[in-house]
Each structure stands twice: as structure tokens, then as C-alpha cells.
Amino acid sequence: MLRLALRLLLRDSRAGGLRVLVLAVMLSVAGLAAVHGFAERMQAALSLESNRLLGADLVLVSDHAIDTVVMTTAQAQGLLTAQTMQFPSMISTDHDNQLADIKAVSAGYPLRGQLRIAPSLSQADKAVADIPQVGTVWLAPRLANALNVRVGDSVAVGYRQLRVVALLIDEPDRGGDFFNLAPRLLMNQADIAATGLVTTGSRVTYRLLLAGASQPLASYQAVLAQHLTRGQRLMTAADARPELRDVLEKGERYLGLSVLLAVLLAAVAILLAARHFLHRHLDTCALLRCFGASQATIVKLYLWQLAILGMFAALAGALLGYAGQAVLAEILGKLANLSLPSVGVLPFLQAMLAGWVLLAGFSLPTLLMLRHTPAIHILRKDVIALDKLGVFAYMAGLAALVALLFWQVQDVKLTGVVLLGLAVVLVVTVAFAGLLVLAAGWLAARSAGSWRYGLLNLRRRAAGSVIQISAFTLGLLAVLVLTIVRGDLLDSWHATIPAQAPNRFVINIQADQVVPVRAFLQQHHIAQAQLYPMIRGRLTAINGREVYSANYADQQTQRLLDREFNLSYTQTLPAEAQFSAGQSWRVDDKRKQFSVEQGIADKLHLQLGDTLQFDIAGTPVIAKITSLRKVNWDSFKVNFFVIANAPVLQAIPASYITSFYLPPTASSLLNEIVRGYPNLTVIDVSAIMQTVQAVLNRVTTAVQFVFVFSLVAGLLVLYAALAATRDERALETALWRVLGATKRQLWQVQIIEFMTIGLLAGALAAMGATAIAWGLSSYVFKVPYHIDGWLWVSALCAGGMGVTVAGVLGLWRISRVPPLVTLRGN
Amino acid sequence: MNDAALTILHPSSFDIVRGASVAIVGASGSGKSTLLGLLAGLDTPSQGAVWLAGQSLTVLDEDGRAQLRGELIGFVFQSFQLLPNLTALENVMLPLELRGVKQAKQQALAWLERVGLGHRQHHRAQQLSGGEQQRVAIARAFVVQPAVLLADEPTGNLDAETGARIIDLLFELNREQGTTLVLVTHDSQLAARCSQRLILDAGRLTC
Structure with missing residues (x-):
């Protein structure tokens, strides 16, 4: 049976029927494999990229020394480790002393990313793989200065x-x-004991940096998470930079959406092709019945054929998918100066399995109907009525598809949302x-x-017409959905970091320096810089009740309460502020008021009308x-959790903070301002922003790329x-043509x-x-939705023109075959 | 059968003996093909019974009838019914392959040569003329050595000369193989060559 099936299949393939x-x-399979394979590599590359901001893949942060067992166990699992200790301390020379943020590191630090050093500010810096030797230190330029x-x-x-x-x-x-950052001193951990700075009760932050393959890392992370002691927490890149997490999540979701729609389109294509394949074999089946083949024989014969076909097609698809993602990853890697990690075999096996599920799901129903081919069909062509059963039989295929989608997209x-939407669209379309x-x-x-016959064709092929319209609608819809969502996503990402987003923060500006600093900035055309007063205070009571960090389950909330808030005050809240509750205060309002960021209000369960008490x-x-405000923390502008109106804080001494965009060509400007006012601290966030931007760019490229697959x-x-x-049209x-129709008439009708x-x-x-x-x-991506009139125009054009051009091209080939050949074949 | 229903064949009874050649003749729409379909077990009568080689076709299910067909019956159709994707040889091999016959190729080739088409074994059905296609179909029907050969207007799609050659071939093989030949035809000359004639007139058997 297997050999007969194989032989029939070979004969069929030789004739181009498959x-x-x-x-x-x-x-x-190729689409799934490439998208999955590529997505896997992309995700691995993106997390490597963002892990550079962490110096590791995973960090255990602790307020007390970390048990060495934790480190040795990690090493036993094949993970790389490094340790750091961080604490503020005064350091001194014979003439001066200065508060520094000391970081003592062990060999191997950093596990991800690189340290860059220079012999002096006037010389070029270079990346190094070492840490300071015992007995030596590296100083931040500001500290050296x-x-x-x-x-x-x-x-x-x-x-x-x-x-x-x-x-x-x-x-x-x-x-x-970085608001609380004193300038850095980097030293070797081996020197710590000799300094005598770390004793019982010292405020040291210990970090254990971990890096390695994702599998052992993930399992070790799970173990660590269960054994955290008080004062310990785990940090990943996403925790370090929330804006990255958002981008990565949405990027991943978009890849998921692309996979989903690609599978869906593939399913439609397989459904149509399997239907077509099996319908073409009605005659063969009827003939086989005449020759005495039983129903079971016919089912087995075609099952084997489909299984063999599926195996070869899936294998070829997986190889094609591998080649596709490798080539594109290579191009992308070069463009983005990024080496993508190698890809596992799993996505390809998954894609092959998915191809089989689709093939089985959508050809078995038709195959089972084929079993009922009446032998009399060979004498009288009119007796076939398979399509009546079709609707119910395809339910099985549909169930397989839905299961596959949930499994593949997770x-x-x-x-x-997509399936529900599609179900509604499909009903409306039919x-x-x-x-x-x-x-x-x-x-x-x-x-x-021609109109009469063109329209009549639609009517005569009623079932076929409905199926074709539904298929075209689905295909076009998938591409349109991806286009719109992609546009919305890219727009929102571009808005995240505008071209001239602030890349420098200046803190520690004293009250008497506000006027000259502002004047200096204006003089150098840094107009957007606004100076905000900043006062540090600890939240002590809500509605008169004392606040304890232990009362809050969320670790971030606990840390926030243990530290001091950065408070600010203004005459009026910024015009662009978005209020989720309450409203801005008037300039002349003497009542004492706070405006609180919505996120922190949620964490502390604060509501409009609550009273807050800070200890300053x-x-x-x-x-x-x-009022409660929404704050976009990704904007790199100066933002505060809590802002007061002037009557609350204006009597309290404050330092000032500002942020602004400094073009790369003007970076020497800040040396000038620091020379004039040595107490100022300038923080350069352009490196962080570049990383965020790089991640954004890569996700954007990935998004564009998977879009192409869905288009195919x-x-x-x-x-x-x-x-x-096609056969019918031929x-x-x-x-x-036999009846004497001109080519023109033929084309018009079609x-x-x-x-x-x-x-x-x-x-x-x-x-x-x-x-x-x-x-x-x-609801899913949570980005602003834009209605685009062009969508309708392009959809109508793509639908009308695309279908017509593709159809007519097919017809062109048909019309070159002599009518006699076509008629004889039938 | 209720009055509203269309009666295609009226009650009639006849026997066909082994080795006979029978012509079913009648005008278009007189029920010839339906009768042939019933004889082959491709269709079942709403009333009555069809017996083939001592076995009632009407009590068998579809698969049972298919099995009996496979063992006893060969077909030749007016429109040849060759599979267009297969070569002449492959078309003849198909029923043998379906039975798992090992020497399918040799047997099929022998039969192709028997019908004078050995030299065209690798041509696809579409590349053959009508007469050649029908000869391939005849080879395909005889290759399984059926007890009964049913032919539905085997010359209907052929010119007179080619048709005559096909008929000669059919009768020759019929004699040689001892096959029972039942053919539906419009052609009175062809009918005259048969040992028995069943004349259908609007679904009624008139002799």
C-alpha cells in the first residue's frame, strides 16, 4: 500500500498536480520556522543587548554579604559569576576630600558589556577586559577633577x-x-579588607552578577527566587530599564501576531490546496472504486500520500526557513553590528509539526468525504454532493488550527482577540x-x-465564489492588520524617544546659581532646559497613619519607602501633564496640595483627598x-512621583535639577559650566539612550522583516x-474560444x-x-490607534487590482494552450 | 416507487449466461447506462435484485460490491476514463497494483502489446488519440482477466473505422478469454454481432 501510494504520488507530482x-x-513551515527561528535569535540578541545595561544576565542584589554557597552553586551549574560591593565613602588626597560612590569588583566583572578607560580626558578611551589591579583604582573624570x-x-x-x-x-x-549618584571610584575587591571601610552596619550593597546559557540561568533564577532572604532581590535587564521591558514585550507580541497570522494564512492556503487536490482526485477515486477498491483502501492510499507529501514538504520548508532566517539574520546582524546567537533546532521541529497539523487538520475532512465517492460518478458526473458535509467536517480542522495557534503563539x-475578530469577520464575509x-x-x-457572463460566472460558481472571496478577504485582512499595528507601534516608539530627547541631567544646582545657569544655557541656545527645585523627603504618614515599608508586599514599594522621595514644587503643573483624577492647582491657591503620579498612587493605595506627610x-x-498624574517615564525628561504647589515647599531650601538635549558636537560646553560651578553634577544619559534606541531599532527591523513573511x-x-x-476556467x-469568443471578450468576462x-x-x-x-x-499593545483613510484606498486597490492581475496572469497562460488540448484533457 | 418519482427502469427480469455477448440498445435516456450501472453494482435498484455469479449485489454493502467488482468485472467507458497524469502503461498497471500483483508491469506491458500499443507505453493519456485511449482502456479492463466485461458505448466517441477496430478487438478478446461481454450501444451493427440483445424503450425492456 505504501509503495502504491508513493508511486501514485510520484506520478502525480511528475504531472504537476501537487x-x-x-x-x-x-x-x-518555512514561514513559521523562519519567524520562530529568527524571533528566537532576535530575542536572545536583544536580551544580550539590554543585559549590557546590567553588566550581567541576572543580578542578585543584597543589603548583606551573599553566602558563598550561592556563588559556588551557580558556578557548578555552568554559570559565570562576578561580585561587586558598592557603598558611598569619603576619599581624600593631601589637600582635598570628596564623597565618592565606591564599587569594588571581583575578576570577571562585568559579565556583559565592557568597561572603558582613558589615561586622561584629552586622550581617546578604549574598552578593556580587565578590572583594576590590586592596589590601584580607576576614577570617574568628575572625581579626579x-x-x-x-x-x-x-x-x-x-x-x-x-x-x-x-x-x-x-x-x-x-x-x-542616577540622581543619587556620587562620582565613581572603581577598585579591586581584594583591597576592601585593607581599607577597613566595610564593617558591621556599613551600608554596603552586595551584588552577585550571573550570566550564562538561558536554560540553566532560568532554572537557577527560579531556585534563587525561592530562597531570597530579607533585603535580597533579583534584577534582570527589564527591571533595570522599564522602558526596555515595554519595547521588548511589545516587539515580542508583534512577532507573535505575525506568527499567528502567518499560520492562519498558511492554514487557508493548505485548506484550499488540499480541497483542490482531493477534488481533482474524485475521478481517480471513482475509478478505483470501479476496480474494486474498498473505502478503507482509498482512505489508506490517500493518507499515505498526504503523509509522504507532508513529510517532504515540511522538511523542505524547514530547510528553506532555516536558510531564510540565517540569511536575514546575517544581513541584519551586519547592519546593526550585532552578532546574533546561533539558533536551536526546536523552532524548526515545531514548525514542521505545525505544518503536519495543518495538513492533517484541513485535508482529513475532505479525505474522509472522498471515501464516499460513489462509483457511479464514473458514469454520471452529476451525482457528487460532497460539499454539503464539508461545513461540519472542517470543524475538526478548525479546532486543530485554534489549538495550534494557542500553542505556537502562547x-x-x-x-x-485575533480569533474572535476573525470569526466575526468570516461570518460577515460569508x-x-x-x-x-x-x-x-x-x-x-x-x-x-461581457457583464452578463462575468456576473453569471459568479452566480454559477456560487460556492467557489464565496470561498474565494473569503480567502482573499482573510489574506488581505492579515496583511492590513499587520500594517496598521506595525504603524501604530512604530509611531509610539518614535514618540518614546524623540530625536532631541534630553540626554544630559544637571543636578545639585544651588538656589543662587539658578539664574546664572539658566542664563548660560539660554546663551548657548539650550532653550528647552527648565530648572526644577528638588527636595528630598521621607514619606512618614498617609492620612495621619504612620507608614511602614513592611506593610507593603511589593518589593519596589518597600524600597521606595525605605529611601527618600525626590519632591518638587511648581507654581503650575506642566501644561502637558495628563491628569487621571483631579486637576491642576491655580497659581493663587494658598491651600497646600500634592499631585501624585498614578503608578505610585496605585502601589501605595492613595486616592484623591488623602493626606500625605513627609519628613524633610x-x-x-x-x-x-x-490630583493624580500619568507620567511617561520613558521620555527622559525630569519627572517626579510627588509634586507640591509652592505653599507646601517654597520655604524649604532646595537644590535644582534640569535636563536638556546637548548635541554631540557641543559636549565640551559642559566642561565650561562645571569649571564655573564646580559643585554641579552633570549626568550623561546618552549611552543609556543609545542602548534603548539600539534595541528599538532592532525590534523595529524585526517587525518589518516578519511582516514580509506574512505578505508572502x-x-x-x-x-x-x-x-x-483554474481547471474549470481553463x-x-x-x-x-471554440464557440468563437474573441480574446477581448474572454478577458472582459474574467x-x-x-x-x-x-x-x-x-x-x-x-x-x-x-x-x-x-x-x-x-487592548493588547496599548498604543494609540490611528484611523487611516489610505487603508481603505489601498485595500480596495490591492483587492481589486491584485486579484484581477493575478487572475488574469493565470488566464493568460491558459489562453496560450490550444483549446483542443484543454478539451481533450477533460 | 411513488408516482411523483421518476421511474428510470421499469420492472424487468433477464438472465445473461456465462460467455455470452449482450447488447443493451435503446434511444438516449432510455435507461441503458442506468441498467449497466446496476449490473456493475455501481448503483442499487430501489426495488428488485441483481445477481452476479450467484451472488446478490443488492444485499452487499458498497465495499462488498466493490470487492465483487474487483474480482469479476472489467470496465470500458465511452469517455475512456484514463487518468490524465499517468502514462499508458501506468494506467494499465493501476488495477493490478491495487491488488498487489507483483508482476504488474510485465502483465500490463503484455496487454498493451496485445492491443497494439507497446510502442506508446510511455505516452501520457492526453497524448494519445481517441482510438488509442480506448485501446489502453481495453487493455486495462482485460489485464485483471475479468469474468464480465461491461462496456458503456465503447465506440461512442470514435469514428466509424476506429470504432469498428475497437469492436473487433473486444469480440476477439471476448472469445479468447471466455469473458461475458455486456455492452451498451446505439450502434445497430454492433448490436447485431452480439448473441443477445436487450432493447430498452423509455425504461421498459421490450425483448
Whole structure:
């Protein structure tokens, strides 16, 4: 049986009868494999990229020394480790002393990213793989400047004299709370004991940096998470930079959406192709029945054929997918100067399995119907009525598809929204297509010439027309949904970091320096810089009840309460502030008021009208919350959790903070301002922003790339849908020509039919895509949704023109075959 | 059968003996093909029974009838019914392959040569003329050595000369193989060559 099936299959393939089905399975597997394989590599590359901001893949942060067992166990699991200790301390020379943020590191630090040092500010910096040797330190330029030391001088760190051997230009994990940053001193951990600075009760932050392959890392992370002691927490790149997490999540979701729609399109293509394949074999089946084949024999024969076909097509598809993602990853890697990690075999096996599920799901129903081919079909062609059963039989295929989608995409909300939307669209499409077919019949009776026959064709092929319209609608809709959501996502990302987002923060500006600093900035055309007063205070009571961090389950909230808030005050809240509750205060309002950021309000369970009490250098400050604000933390502008109106804080001494965009060419400007006002601290966030921007760019490229795959899948559906009626059209065309129809007449009739189908599909797809994309943007991706009039225009054009051009191209080939050949073949 | 239903064949009874050649003749729409379909077990009568080689076709299910067909019956159709994707040889091999016959190729080739088409074994069905296609179909029907050969207007799609050659071939093989030949035809000359004639007139058997 297997050999007979193989032989029949080979004979069929030689005659080109399998092309569409093989292509559909192959391309669906290739698409899935490439998108999955590429997505896997992309995600790995992106997390490597963002892990550079952390100096590791995972960090255990602790307020007490970390048990060495934790480190040795990690090493036993094959993970890389490094340790750091961080604490503020005064360091001194013979003439000066200065508060520094000391970081003592062990060999191997940093595990991700690189340290950059320079012998002096006037010389170029370079990346190094080492850490400071025992007995030496690297100083941040600002610290060296403040202490007036050069490379070669010594500084006292506690009881130990350490020699300065380099200026520390950049460290990967510098990020975090940079408002509280004293300038860095980097030293070797081996020198710590000799300094005598770390004793019981010292405020040291210990970090264990971990890096390695994702599998052992993830399992170790799970173990660590269960054994965290008080004062310990785990940090990943996403925790370090929340804006990155958002971008990565949305990027991943978009990849998921692309996979989902690609699978869906592939399913439609396979459905059409399998249907076509099996319908073509009705005659063969009837003949086999005449020869005495039982139903079981026929089912087995075709099952084997489909299994063999599926295996080869899936294998070819996986290879094609591998090649596709490798080539594109190579191109992308070069463009983005990024080496993508190698890809595992799993995505390809998954894609092959998915291809099989699709093939089985959508060909078995038809195959089982084929079993019932009445042998009398061989004598009388009219007795076949398989399609009646079809609707119910395809339910199984549909169930398989839905299961496959949830499995492949692993995002219940996303899959749910898309499937629900598609179900509605499909029902509406079938209804409209049915109406169109009826209307075509009615109109045909009232028109003449080519119109009459074009419309009549629609009516005569009623089931085929409805299926074609539905297939075109789905194909077009998928591409449109991806286009709209992609546009919305890219827009929102561009808005995240505008071209001139602030890249420098200046803190520590004293009250008497506000006027000259502002003047200096204005003089150098840094107009956007606004100076905000900043006062540090601890939240002590809410509505008169004392606040304890232990009362809050969320770790971030606990840390926030243990530390001091950065408070500010203004005459009026910024015009662009978005209020989720309450409103801004008036300038002349003397009542004491706070405006609180919505996120922190949620964490602390604060509501409008609650009273907050802060302790500012021993002075209690009390005011009522009169508004809740939404703050975009990704904007790199100066933002505060809590802002007061002037009556609350204006009597309290404050330092000032500002942020602004400094073009790379003007970076020397700040040296000037620091020379004039040595107490100022300038923080350069351009490195962080560059990383965020790089991640954004890569996700954007990935998003564009997977879009192309879905486009190809859409074209395949178009091809499969047209192939389904090609035999019938070929015969018709031959008959028309025998009857003396001119080519012009032939083309007109077909164009009218295709154009009508295409336009309806375009309109329905635009309608469906608008609704689904709105749902996705609003509820899944949570980005602003833009209505685009061009969508309708392009959908109608793509539908009308695309279907017509593709259809007519097929017809062109048919029309070159002599009618006699076509008729004899039938 | 209720009055509203269309009666295609009225009650009639006849026997066909082994080795006979029978012509079913009648005008278009007189029920010839339906009768042939019933004899082959491709269709079942709403009333009555069809017996083939001592076995009632009407009590068998579809698979049972298919099995009996496979063992006893060969077909030749008016429109040849060759599979267009297969070569002449492959078309003849198909029923043998379906039975798992090992020497399918040799047997099929022998039969192709028997019908004078050995030299066209690798041509696809579409590349053959009508007469050649029908000869391939005859080879395919005889290759399984059926007890009964049913032919539905085997010359209907052929010119008179080619048709005559096909008929000669059919009768020759009929004699040689001892096959029972039942053919539906419009052609009175062809009918005259048969040992028995069943004349259908609007679904009624008139002799």
C-alpha cells in the first residue's frame, strides 16, 4: 500500500498536480520556522543587548554579604559569576576630600558589556577586559577633577592608599538611580579588607552578577527566587530599564501576531490546496472504486500520500526557513553590528509539526468525504454532493488550527482577540459574499454582453465564489492588520524617544546659581532646559497613619519607602501633564496640595483627598492630594512621583535639577559650566539612550522583516484560491474560444468576475482589519490607534487590482494552450 | 416507487449466461447506462435484485460490491476514463497494483502489446488519440482477466473505422478469454454481432 501510494504520488507530482499543496505546506513551515527561528535569535540578541545595561544576565542584589554557597552553586551549574560591593565613602588626597560612590569588583566583572578607560580626558578611551589591579583604582573624570588628581597620583580610601591608573569613562551597569549618584571610584575587591571601610552596619550593597546559557540561568533564577532572604532581590535587564521591558514585550507580541497570522494564512492556503487536490482526485477515486477498491483502501492510499507529501514538504520548508532566517539574520546582524546567537533546532521541529497539523487538520475532512465517492460518478458526473458535509467536517480542522495557534503563539489575549475578530469577520464575509452572488445573478439577468457572463460566472460558481472571496478577504485582512499595528507601534516608539530627547541631567544646582545657569544655557541656545527645585523627603504618614515599608508586599514599594522621595514644587503643573483624577492647582491657591503620579498612587493605595506627610530634614510637611498624574517615564525628561504647589515647599531650601538635549558636537560646553560651578553634577544619559534606541531599532527591523513573511503567505493564499478554479476556467476558456469568443471578450468576462470578487474582498478586509487592529492596538499593545483613510484606498486597490492581475496572469497562460488540448484533457 | 418519482427502469427480469455477448440498445435516456450501472453494482435498484455469479449485489454493502467488482468485472467507458497524469502503461498497471500483483508491469506491458500499443507505453493519456485511449482502456479492463466485461458505448466517441477496430478487438478478446461481454450501444451493427440483445424503450425492456 505504501509503495502504491508513493508511486501514485510520484506520478502525480511528475504531472504537476501537487504543486499548490506542496508549496502551501512548504511555505507555511518555512514561514513559521523562519519567524520562530529568527524571533528566537532576535530575542536572545536583544536580551544580550539590554543585559549590557546590567553588566550581567541576572543580578542578585543584597543589603548583606551573599553566602558563598550561592556563588559556588551557580558556578557548578555552568554559570559565570562576578561580585561587586558598592557603598558611598569619603576619599581624600593631601589637600582635598570628596564623597565618592565606591564599587569594588571581583575578576570577571562585568559579565556583559565592557568597561572603558582613558589615561586622561584629552586622550581617546578604549574598552578593556580587565578590572583594576590590586592596589590601584580607576576614577570617574568628575572625581579626579574634584580631587585634582591625575593618573599616577594616589588617593586614600579608608586606611589604604591606592594609586590612580586610569580614568573610568564608562561602565555598563552605571544606570539606575542616577540622581543619587556620587562620582565613581572603581577598585579591586581584594583591597576592601585593607581599607577597613566595610564593617558591621556599613551600608554596603552586595551584588552577585550571573550570566550564562538561558536554560540553566532560568532554572537557577527560579531556585534563587525561592530562597531570597530579607533585603535580597533579583534584577534582570527589564527591571533595570522599564522602558526596555515595554519595547521588548511589545516587539515580542508583534512577532507573535505575525506568527499567528502567518499560520492562519498558511492554514487557508493548505485548506484550499488540499480541497483542490482531493477534488481533482474524485475521478481517480471513482475509478478505483470501479476496480474494486474498498473505502478503507482509498482512505489508506490517500493518507499515505498526504503523509509522504507532508513529510517532504515540511522538511523542505524547514530547510528553506532555516536558510531564510540565517540569511536575514546575517544581513541584519551586519547592519546593526550585532552578532546574533546561533539558533536551536526546536523552532524548526515545531514548525514542521505545525505544518503536519495543518495538513492533517484541513485535508482529513475532505479525505474522509472522498471515501464516499460513489462509483457511479464514473458514469454520471452529476451525482457528487460532497460539499454539503464539508461545513461540519472542517470543524475538526478548525479546532486543530485554534489549538495550534494557542500553542505556537502562547499569548492567550492576543490569540483570543485575533480569533474572535476573525470569526466575526468570516461570518460577515460569508454573508456579504452570499449576497453578492445572489445580486450577481439578479444583475446578470438584467445586463448584456461581457457583464452578463462575468456576473453569471459568479452566480454559477456560487460556492467557489464565496470561498474565494473569503480567502482573499482573510489574506488581505492579515496583511492590513499587520500594517496598521506595525504603524501604530512604530509611531509610539518614535514618540518614546524623540530625536532631541534630553540626554544630559544637571543636578545639585544651588538656589543662587539658578539664574546664572539658566542664563548660560539660554546663551548657548539650550532653550528647552527648565530648572526644577528638588527636595528630598521621607514619606512618614498617609492620612495621619504612620507608614511602614513592611506593610507593603511589593518589593519596589518597600524600597521606595525605605529611601527618600525626590519632591518638587511648581507654581503650575506642566501644561502637558495628563491628569487621571483631579486637576491642576491655580497659581493663587494658598491651600497646600500634592499631585501624585498614578503608578505610585496605585502601589501605595492613595486616592484623591488623602493626606500625605513627609519628613524633610526633620521638618514634617503635610498636604492633601488634589490630583493624580500619568507620567511617561520613558521620555527622559525630569519627572517626579510627588509634586507640591509652592505653599507646601517654597520655604524649604532646595537644590535644582534640569535636563536638556546637548548635541554631540557641543559636549565640551559642559566642561565650561562645571569649571564655573564646580559643585554641579552633570549626568550623561546618552549611552543609556543609545542602548534603548539600539534595541528599538532592532525590534523595529524585526517587525518589518516578519511582516514580509506574512505578505508572502498572503500571496500564497491568493495563488491557492485562484488555482482552485483554474481547471474549470481553463475548460470554460477553451469552450468559449471554440464557440468563437474573441480574446477581448474572454478577458472582459474574467476581469469583471475577478474585479468584483477583489473589490468586495478589499472592502471587507479593510472593515475587518480596522476593527481588529483597533482591538489589538487598544487592548493588547496599548498604543494609540490611528484611523487611516489610505487603508481603505489601498485595500480596495490591492483587492481589486491584485486579484484581477493575478487572475488574469493565470488566464493568460491558459489562453496560450490550444483549446483542443484543454478539451481533450477533460 | 411513488408516482411523483421518476421511474428510470421499469420492472424487468433477464438472465445473461456465462460467455455470452449482450447488447443493451435503446434511444438516449432510455435507461441503458442506468441498467449497466446496476449490473456493475455501481448503483442499487430501489426495488428488485441483481445477481452476479450467484451472488446478490443488492444485499452487499458498497465495499462488498466493490470487492465483487474487483474480482469479476472489467470496465470500458465511452469517455475512456484514463487518468490524465499517468502514462499508458501506468494506467494499465493501476488495477493490478491495487491488488498487489507483483508482476504488474510485465502483465500490463503484455496487454498493451496485445492491443497494439507497446510502442506508446510511455505516452501520457492526453497524448494519445481517441482510438488509442480506448485501446489502453481495453487493455486495462482485460489485464485483471475479468469474468464480465461491461462496456458503456465503447465506440461512442470514435469514428466509424476506429470504432469498428475497437469492436473487433473486444469480440476477439471476448472469445479468447471466455469473458461475458455486456455492452451498451446505439450502434445497430454492433448490436447485431452480439448473441443477445436487450432493447430498452423509455425504461421498459421490450425483448
